[in-house]
Amino acid sequence: MGREAAWWGGLMHWRRTASVQEVSALIAFGPGVIDRTLGSLARKSALFRDLVIDHGEDWIAIFAAPLADESGTPDRILPSVEGTALYEDAPGWWLPVGVELGVPGHARAVLRQALADHHGVRSPLIVVPRIAEASDLTDQADIYAILNPSPLEAYRLLPQDPDAPTQP
Amino acid sequence: MQDLTEDRTGTAEAVAALNAHIDRLSEQFVARRALLELVMLGLIVREHVLLIGPPGTGKSAAVQAVAGAIDATTFEYLLGRFTEPSELFGALDLNALKEGRVEPVTTGMLPQADVAFLDEIFLGSTAILNSLLKILNERTYRRGRYSMTTPLISCVAASNALPDDPALAAFADRFLITMFVDPVGEKELPDLLRTGWRMNISETDPIPPVGKPMIAGLHRAALAVDMGPIGETYAHIVRKLRLIGVTMSDRKIVKAQKLIAAAALLRGADTAGPEDLWPITYLVQDKAQQAEASEVLHAELKDSFNPVLTDSVTRATYGPTAHAAHLTEQATRLLETRPALNTDRLYEIWLVRLETMLTRIDAAFAGDALPQQLRILRASIKSVLDAPQTVDAPAATPEEPTPPAVETPPAVQAEPQPARMSITVSGAPSSLRPWGGKPPGGAD
Numbered sequence: 001m002g003r004e005a006a007w008w009g010g011l012m013h014w015r016r017t018a019s020v021q022e023v024s025a026l027i028a029f030g031p032g033v034i035d036r037t038l039g040s041l042a043r044k045s046a047l048f049r050d051l052v053i054d055h056g057e058d059w060i061a062i063f064a065a066p067l068a069d070e071s072g073t074p075d076r077i078l079p080s081v082e083g084t085a086l087y088e089d090a091p092g093w094w095l096p097v098g099v100e101l102g103v104p105g106h107a108r109a110v111l112r113q114a115l116a117d118h119h120g121v122r123s124p125l126i127v128v129p130r131i132a133e134a135s136d137l138t139d140q141a142d143i144y145a146i147l148n149p150s151p152l153e154a155y156r157l158l159p160q161d162p163d164a165p166t167q168p
Numbered sequence: 169m170q171d172l173t174e175d176r177t178g179t180a181e182a183v184a185a186l187n188a189h190i191d192r193l194s195e196q197f198v199a200r201r202a203l204l205e206l207v208m209l210g211l212i213v214r215e216h217v218l219l220i221g222p223p224g225t226g227k228s229a230a231v232q233a234v235a236g237a238i239d240a241t242t243f244e245y246l247l248g249r250f251t252e253p254s255e256l257f258g259a260l261d262l263n264a265l266k267e268g269r270v271e272p273v274t275t276g277m278l279p280q281a282d283v284a285f286l287d288e289i290f291l292g293s294t295a296i297l298n299s300l301l302k303i304l305n306e307r308t309y310r311r312g313r314y315s316m317t318t319p320l321i322s323c324v325a326a327s328n329a330l331p332d333d334p335a336l337a338a339f340a341d342r343f344l345i346t347m348f349v350d351p352v353g354e355k356e357l358p359d360l361l362r363t364g365w366r367m368n369i370s371e372t373d374p375i376p377p378v379g380k381p382m383i384a385g386l387h388r389a390a391l392a393v394d395m396g397p398i399g400e401t402y403a404h405i406v407r408k409l410r411l412i413g414v415t416m417s418d419r420k421i422v423k424a425q426k427l428i429a430a431a432a433l434l435r436g437a438d439t440a441g442p443e444d445l446w447p448i449t450y451l452v453q454d455k456a457q458q459a460e461a462s463e464v465l466h467a468e469l470k471d472s473f474n475p476v477l478t479d480s481v482t483r484a485t486y487g488p489t490a491h492a493a494h495l496t497e498q499a500t501r502l503l504e505t506r507p508a509l510n511t512d513r514l515y516e517i518w519l520v521r522l523e524t525m526l527t528r529i530d531a532a533f534a535g536d537a538l539p540q541q542l543r544i545l546r547a548s549i550k551s552v553l554d555a556p557q558t559v560d561a562p563a564a565t566p567e568e569p570t571p572p573a574v575e576t577p578p579a580v581q582a583e584p585q586p587a588r589m590s591i592t593v594s595g596a597p598s599s600l601r602p603w604g605g606k607p608p609g610g611a612d
Contacts, residue, residue, distance in 0.1 A: 018487040023531040047520045067520065077524045080553075085531030097531045 011103065012111050013139040014129035019098035021087035024076065025063045027094075027126055027144065028083030034060045038155055040081050048079050049153040054146045061086075061094075061126055061144065062152075084128065092123030099129055102137060121145045176438075179389045182382045183434055186212075187476045189237040189378060194479075197230050202479035206345050206450065207234045209477060210322040211283070212386045212433075213426040216304055218289075218340060219326040220455070221349030227326045231285045239377040240321065243281035247292045256286075257299055257309060270312045279309040279318045282380065289325035290336050297339055304342045321383065330453060337453075344423050345450045347483075348458065386433065393429035394439040402428070405448055405468050412464055414452050424451050434476040446472040449484035462486045470539060473497065491532055492539045499525050499545040503552075522549050 028037055037060045041048060050065035062083070064076040086094040089101065093112055101108050116122060124146040131138045186208060194201035203219065207230070210217040219227045228244070235242040245256055254260070257279055258272035265271075274280050278300075286292075292300065300323075302308050307318050323343075331337055340346075406421055427447035432440040446469050452458040462469070466486040473493045474481050482490040502525055507514040529546050533539070538546060 018491075019532045020487040020491040023528050026527070044523075045516055045520050047516060064524075067517065075521065075524075077520050078527045080523050080526045080530065085527070 011107075012115060013102045013137055014095070014099050014127075014131065014141060015102040015138075016098060016131060016136045017100045021089075021095075021097050023064075023078065023085040023097050024088050025061060025086040025094050025126070026078065026081060026083040027059060027061045027086055027128065028081070029059045031058055033058060037062070037081055037083075041079060041152060044079055047077065049151065051077075051079070051152040052149045053152050053155065054149045056144065059144060061146065063149065086126060092125065094124070094126040096128060099131065115143075119143060124149070178385060179433065180436070182378070182386050183436070183476060185378050185382065186386070186434075189234075190476065193230070193233050193237060196233065197226055200226055200230050200349075202483045203227070203230050203347060203349060204234055205477040205480040206347050207231055207322070207324055209427065209430055209434075209447070209480070210324065210345055211238065211383055212390060212430045213344070214321055214387055215344040215423060215426065216323045216325065216342060217345045217347065218343035218453070219324065219347050219349050220328070220330055221326070222328060222351065225349045225351055227349055228285065228287055231324045231326075235283045235285070237377055238283070238383060239379045240282035240383075241280060241319070242283045242285070243276075243278045244285040244287075245278070246287040247289060247296070249291050249293075251292060251296065253293070253295050253299060256296060257311065269314075271314050272311055274309070274316065279303065279316060282319050282321045284320060284323040286323065286325045288327060290327050290331045290340070297336075301339060301342065321380075340453060341417055341420060343453075344420060344427065345447070346453045346458070347450060348455045386430070390426060390430040390433045392438070393432045395425055395429060396439070398428065398440045398442065398445060401442065401445065401468060402448075405445065405465060408464060408468070409448070409452070409461055412457070412460060414454075414457050414461060416451055420451055424448060431474055431477065435474050442468075442471040443473045445469055446474075446481050446484040450480075462489075471541070473541065475500070488532070489539075492542050495525075495529055495532065496539070496541050496545060499529070499542070499549065503545065503548055506552075519553065522553055525549060526553065 034055050038053075041051070041062075047067065048065070050067075052063040052065065054061050054063075060083075062078070062081065064078040067075045067077045085097040087097050089095045090109065090112060095101070101111070103111055116125065121143060122145075126144040126146065127141050128144065129138045129141040190201065190204050190208060193204050197204065203226075207217055211234075219231075221227060232242075232244065243256075245251075247256075254272070256277065258274040258277040261269075261271045261273045272279075278284055286300075299309065299311070302310055303318050303320060304323055307320055309316050309318050325343060330340060402425070406416065409416065424447065427450070428440050428444045431444035431447055432438070435443060437444075445465075449458055449462050449465070449469075452461050462484060463486050466489060469485045470489050470492075472481050472485045472489060473496055475497055478494065478497050481493045484490075485493065502518075502521055505518065507518055509515060526546065526549050529538070529542060529549075533542065
């Protein structure tokens, strides 16, 4: 989808914060990132096949998968792959670890909804604010709509054959 | 030498028993592990704990559960403005009175209790608080010429707020540990509801209570901890706290060393180190100042770590420090649980968990910002994951550490930032979309 401009009267912005959030997803960008990431995942344990994946033309998002061992201890697994770590700021809304909405807690739900309504998108969404290196604050972000999440096992993972297509 | 070894074994067993109780109780009280830990810490150091927070936050139930976990006589009372001293300390013994003696019947009352929980403590009358002061400070109950030594190990008191009255504030200062208890957060609500419901319908197997001799043994062992190495740092921390306006009495500063010693003991050390200074935060009796203290003391408390009092450390220290301590504790535990056979399916699960831990560590800390302990653990995890694997599934091959989490994609960084918000909405083109699946929120 194309870029959209929006004016929020300075209300909506994101800021850097301590990186203490619990990572529950990853997003990676760039040309060829989908093949690279899927190829990397193909070389990992079969237990990662339950991971949920979605992607666009030049981005791919990986969401943590539940894992229960024999003792029934609930756990979530997420591979170590190149990308930006994300946490679930609110149900269905992911932000990069170390970034938060720069508005008071009580206003966040309303502003999230307004943002989604304005751009005609619905959660689940990944919001990646554009914070410049020298800055701690921004009022710009890229939104990645998770339209078609699928388990990794739905993709053909053939690491031995580099020419094989990796899209299902 | 043999005695020393036996002492250490006994202490390790006591710590393990205490840890088992905290683990079990924290399953029953969502987001209240820190409270349980601090009450236990109060028992070990024979000091008193003050809980400040709104009603209905589980303070009373959690304290009752801790008291139930130790083989001790407990006394619990909700104070009001019209509470009579006899309701706490016992009514007069009429037979003794007939003989001209003023003696209370203290059986089952506060003077006979090992552990006391007093809710709405600051509503007590002057007479009550004066008698209580003597019990808290001197473990002595006095009424007229009648005097008795009380067995009190620790008193846990609760209130909605700290008092403004200077006289009551002086009384509050007698409580060495102060914890501010907030309602359970939004994210923990489902857990709270689930746990609350489960408590109605099932009971877990009880763990044998920790005996009073065991608690007394831990107290003695804590007093034997070598405090030498942290003396100077502790003095520096106190000076720093005074600079930001925190008022701490000399009595409190001296007594707090017991908390540091007990933290070292529960860490398995007989010498206090920089890992054990975190309890200082709980000396501060003001919510905002307590938070400020953990931030101001960021550098001094950066090595904080305790495998038993995990959540107390988290609350006492500045966010990234607490997060590092949390990750350190979890990574240590994970590395210790390596399955014996690397052909076992459990081994594969273990490797996947290690890789997840690596992802979590890299998400939280860039390479140059990794705390020392976590750096060592990360290297251990990496070496296990990089080693050739013999499990059936393909070996886990982690990539290089993820870039610092806060960094935005390079393509985005290069763009100028206009004053107004500009948003790119991206979605997968329909030609690239695989078939539908569970939404990620549900998958998590």
